[in-house]
Amino acid sequence: MFGLVPFAKNISNKDDDFNSLFDVFNEPFFHNALSPFSTAKSFKVDVKDLGSAYELTAELPGIKKENISLSYENSYLTIKVANKEEKTVDDKEKQSEKYLRRERYYGEMQRSFYIDDIDEANVKATYKDGILTVTLPKAVKKETATAINID
CATH class of the missing domain: 2.60.40.790 (Immunoglobulin-like)
Structure with a gap:
């Protein structure tokens, strides 16, 4: 059952360097999804x-x-x-638009x-x-x- 945690890094293969524990914050998921790590709002x-x-x-x-x-x-x-x-919505078709992703x-x-x-x-x-x-x-x-x- 290990290894099924989403977006987790396997840190057991790393050298026992304490700083490598924080490498997970450099993953693309964190930069795109979480506002504290995102550059989208700057x-x-x-x-x-x-x-x-x-x-x-x-x-x-x-x-x-x-x-x-x-x-x-x-x-x-x-x-x-x-x-x-x-x-600016002109017709009913545009009113029903639903974005799947908006960047x-x-x-x-x-x-x-x-x-x-x-x-x-x-x-x-x-x-x-x-x-x-x-x-x-x-x-x-x-x-x-x-x-x-x-x-």
Whole structure:
């Protein structure tokens, strides 16, 4: 009767490494079915240091520009996305459609990134072809010399 547990890995053939017990969480089942391990309710982001600025690139395919909001507060850049399902039913045949599998996510997503010492007045964002690009210029630190009297 052993080996009949669905989605279980046979860990008896593994080296007795404690970390191999958690390999089951890398199985495709967990990535596709369980929300804590799923990437379906998030979006991919790259952050680059360009020297004089940071560049954040987020993949948001199928999202309308008006459904994206950006904010910068307390050194955190926050991207919020609301993807809403639009239902337009024209005839009775479409009303009776039943999906067997649906892989589009509808709802809200949010990610925040700690990016310190930026020039908030010159932050620029563009959205084209499902790619959001945010350019965050670094704040110019003024070096001031102060004379110190010696007693």
